[in-house]
Amino acid sequence: MTHESDLSALKDHLRTIDDLRRAASVLHWDQATYMPPGGAAARGRQLALLGRVAHERLTCSDVGRLLDALTPWAEAQGADSDVAALIRVTRRDYERATRVPAAFVQRLNEHTAASYHVWERARPANDFAAVRPLLETTVLLSRELAAFHPGYAHPYDALIDLAEDGMTVAAVRTLFAELRAGLVPLIDAIRARPEADDRCLRGNFPEAAQQAFGERVIRAFGYDFARGRQDKTAHPFMTKLGRGDVRITTRFRGDDLSDGLFSTLHEAGHAMYEQGIDDALDGTPLFRGTTSGVHESQSRLWENLVGRSLPFWHHWFAPLKAAFPGALAGTDVDTFYRAINKVAPSLVRTDADEVTYNLHVMLRFDLELAMLEGTIKVADLPEAWRARVRSDLGVAPPDDRDGALQDVHWYAGIVGGAFQSYTLGNIMSAQFFAAARRDLGDLDAQIGAGEFGPLRAWLTERIYRHGRKFTAPETVRRATGEPMSIGPYLAYLNTKYGALYGL
Amino acid sequence: MTHESDLSALKDHLRTIDDLRRAASVLHWDQATYMPPGGAAARGRQLALLGRVAHERLTCSDVGRLLDALTPWAEAQGADSDVAALIRVTRRDYERATRVPAAFVQRLNEHTAASYHVWERARPANDFAAVRPLLETTVLLSRELAAFHPGYAHPYDALIDLAEDGMTVAAVRTLFAELRAGLVPLIDAIRARPEADDRCLRGNFPEAAQQAFGERVIRAFGYDFARGRQDKTAHPFMTKLGRGDVRITTRFRGDDLSDGLFSTLHEAGHAMYEQGIDDALDGTPLFRGTTSGVHESQSRLWENLVGRSLPFWHHWFAPLKAAFPGALAGTDVDTFYRAINKVAPSLVRTDADEVTYNLHVMLRFDLELAMLEGTIKVADLPEAWRARVRSDLGVAPPDDRDGALQDVHWYAGIVGGAFQSYTLGNIMSAQFFAAARRDLGDLDAQIGAGEFGPLRAWLTERIYRHGRKFTAPETVRRATGEPMSIGPYLAYLNTKYGALYGL
Numbered sequence A, B: 001m002t003h004e005s006d007l008s009a010l011k012d013h014l015r016t017i018d019d020l021r022r023a024a025s026v027l028h029w030d031q032a033t034y035m036p037p038g039g040a041a042a043r044g045r046q047l048a049l050l051g052r053v054a055h056e057r058l059t060c061s062d063v064g065r066l067l068d069a070l071t072p073w074a075e076a077q078g079a080d081s082d083v084a085a086l087i088r089v090t091r092r093d094y095e096r097a098t099r100v101p102a103a104f105v106q107r108l109n110e111h112t113a114a115s116y117h118v119w120e121r122a123r124p125a126n127d128f129a130a131v132r133p134l135l136e137t138t139v140l141l142s143r144e145l146a147a148f149h150p151g152y153a154h155p156y157d158a159l160i161d162l163a164e165d166g167m168t169v170a171a172v173r174t175l176f177a178e179l180r181a182g183l184v185p186l187i188d189a190i191r192a193r194p195e196a197d198d199r200c201l202r203g204n205f206p207e208a209a210q211q212a213f214g215e216r217v218i219r220a221f222g223y224d225f226a227r228g229r230q231d232k233t234a235h236p237f238m239t240k241l242g243r244g245d246v247r248i249t250t251r252f253r254g255d256d257l258s259d260g261l262f263s264t265l266h267e268a269g270h271a272m273y274e275q276g277i278d279d280a281l282d283g284t285p286l287f288r289g290t291t292s293g294v295h296e297s298q299s300r301l302w303e304n305l306v307g308r309s310l311p312f313w314h315h316w317f318a319p320l321k322a323a324f325p326g327a328l329a330g331t332d333v334d335t336f337y338r339a340i341n342k343v344a345p346s347l348v349r350t351d352a353d354e355v356t357y358n359l360h361v362m363l364r365f366d367l368e369l370a371m372l373e374g375t376i377k378v379a380d381l382p383e384a385w386r387a388r389v390r391s392d393l394g395v396a397p398p399d400d401r402d403g404a405l406q407d408v409h410w411y412a413g414i415v416g417g418a419f420q421s422y423t424l425g426n427i428m429s430a431q432f433f434a435a436a437r438r439d440l441g442d443l444d445a446q447i448g449a450g451e452f453g454p455l456r457a458w459l460t461e462r463i464y465r466h467g468r469k470f471t472a473p474e475t476v477r478r479a480t481g482e483p484m485s486i487g488p489y490l491a492y493l494n495t496k497y498g499a500l501y502g503l
Helices: A002-033 A037-058 A061-075 A082-099 A102-122 A128-147 A157-163 A169-191 A207-221 A258-275 A292-306 A310-323 A333-340 A357-373 A378-393 A420-440 A443-448 A453-462 A472-480 A487-501 B002-033 B037-058 B061-075 B082-099 B102-122 B128-147 B157-163 B169-191 B207-221 B258-275 B292-306 B310-323 B333-340 B357-373 B378-393 B420-440 B443-448 B453-462 B472-480 B487-501
Strands: A230-232 A238-242 A245-250 B230-232 B238-242 B245-250
Touching (some): A002 A082, A002 A245, A002 B037, A037 B238, A128 A157, A169 A420, A169 A487, A207 A230, A207 A258, A207 A310, A238 B037, A245 A258, A245 B037, A258 A292, A292 A453, A292 A472, A310 A443, A420 A443, A420 A472, A420 A487, A443 A453, B002 B238, B002 B245, B037 B082, B037 B102, B061 B082, B128 B378, B169 B487, B207 B230, B207 B310, B238 B258, B245 B258, B258 B292, B292 B420, B292 B453, B310 B333, B310 B443, B357 B378, B357 B420, B420 B472, B420 B487, B443 B453
Antiparallel strands (some): A238 A245
């Protein structure tokens, strides 16, 4: 009885924290979609306030007392039980939150908000000097934040662990080194072949038709518009505003088909993960995707493993052509398939193809660790970036706009802990997809018939419904029966691009 | 120094309350515009939480202590000073809020939310029996709420005072009786004349063209889209999400021009009031329009006194005709002017013309007082409504859908205190307009030239910029030099409709 009422008290408390965070998500969504320019100042203050109130409620001593009272009882239910996971994950959040003084959180938030506003103007102006002093402070604050979390092998393990529970610098380095050893020969082999022709992706693609086609595809995937919606924004994202309200955003270019389409499939992948979580976890810290990396595995799985596959387009190319009869006249499905999978080293991560994408991530991971460790000074970052792009990708950034200024992450948050999740997501996406293929029979035939139900059911059963109950490594092991490995990902890339480029 | 720091502490505290309320307004706006169906349950909980947190902060004893410490000092600055008004209005809010137990507030909110959900289905189904027990509870709760505020001459003065500071049942009754004595002969005289022809308002009016035309007009009025926006909704409203973010909503019918157009002008009137408040009042309880009645005076002024006037259409009819060349071919400005001012008794308040509108308000005011006083039972309301509509308007509601079920107010809030503001707004709109005409020279010529700057500047100087500093009666006296009176309103109606109907 005492445990039941303690659990109920804890859940009530956690639900108010969740409601405050979802309310903040509504404000964020509006800021990124419809808010008029005049709304910016008040909105920043409203968001800071909701964040502060949620943080106060999470770090209040009642939470610690209830967790202590409930732990032995919860553990006795078995590690896989909802209640054991709830106590375990809530304790992790609580301890992390209480370790960091509220005054530091406020200082960090104010600094990153100011830094973001300067970056917004500095990037188009190619003005690294404007952000340099702010980024220097961000590096110092990131080190300070790491220092609040002692007990890790590498001091910056703490920062990675915040985004990617259970992941370490050493583990990421090992995975990345293996992956690089596999990617470089593939990229070199592709470079020796004739360049793919992607001109069919440029032309006149009216925005309304792009939106209608994208929505048709993601409806077929299983994204539920009764519990979500899609709006336009500058930098697409997915957000969850409540149990039955998981929204995606996208952007369209009237002269380019691929940007809007693949961004739509990507965000729908994130959203189906959130829509697939067991409702029994609603209102608790378990009611979201487990880590950034696993989340990214789901967006990339639907965007790339499904959406850039040949079977997918055997089904969808005819409707696509019907939607854009002018621009795609004379293009056949094989030409289109080669175009959307063209491999070419480029300057900007978000424009990169599947094969070279991870080199962009690795250079960021190495450079941010070097800044944190002090082996690269912020003042030297632009030149270090250029040198690394030249040596890794064989192209030379003409400016910082498409160099060290291109990603928002370091200018709107801490340095350290974000980028590795993109590549972990790629790796896991292929491992999950291979396991699904093993379990589901002829997955290509299903996708080629426009049938996504079995795949989505598999993902829901193995991944989605568990929310944040398990860490990324646990999720991989439970879903695939194997530890996390780059094998399936390299096999996927070698097979697909071997066929595309006749290697 | 102590007063300065107390004032600063009070303002910081009030700003967090304001930010919480504006955050809730974002959630409300989203709920009424874009939220998918699945979002409803979580949204209701998020709104209740933000309301509760704001209420906790307003009723905390720090506020009382700071108000006590600041009152003599603030009063010494003069009653018209910002600081005296701030202390006066905050004390009113604080005392009202602390008089009502938090448990009662929660009970009332839960009840009205439940009642609203039942009404939403009961109105289209014409099912008064479904809402009857809920409305009976609402009457009881409304009496209970009134009882928390003793010291008024009539027990339900408290409820009116909540919406309309300084207004009483007796004062409203007197005004309404005088107004009725003036309206009834006018309506009878109009009835004796041939019916106006408003067929030109029905036809094919494409929604996009309606929206573009409405936005063009309200931009000319002075509504600032850089600090606002317009979206579609089921029941149009205006909302303020922050200092630079005052939004309006509207709805369109593709076969009817007047609903969307006049709703747009109406909401823009509310919004310009909010956009015109002095920024020095931001973050305090003074940073909004003073009462519901004064707010309504501004929406009705722009909608009716300006937007349904002949000079206005002398300027705007040509652009309107250009926007709808098909539907308005063969219609001239005089025919159009007569159509938009057609007087005809009707069943639904929101469809009523300017002249009969107030009879709708008066019957609601009398019926809700009768329910509160217990002289009419809720079970007898539908029949009492029908009898009153027959005797006042000469038409007979065929059902409760367009009878006692038609307005949301009693089903989504308390009984008592809301309806009188609509007629007070009409009365004040004409009084303000007459004073502006006196001060601005040839106002008709300005409006006929599409020039709204002088009128908006006058309203800003006399009304808008003061926010909530002064009550409605004070606002009227300061803006017009006279006490509130129905004279200008009856003169306006008699002159306008006398000319229109050749009386």
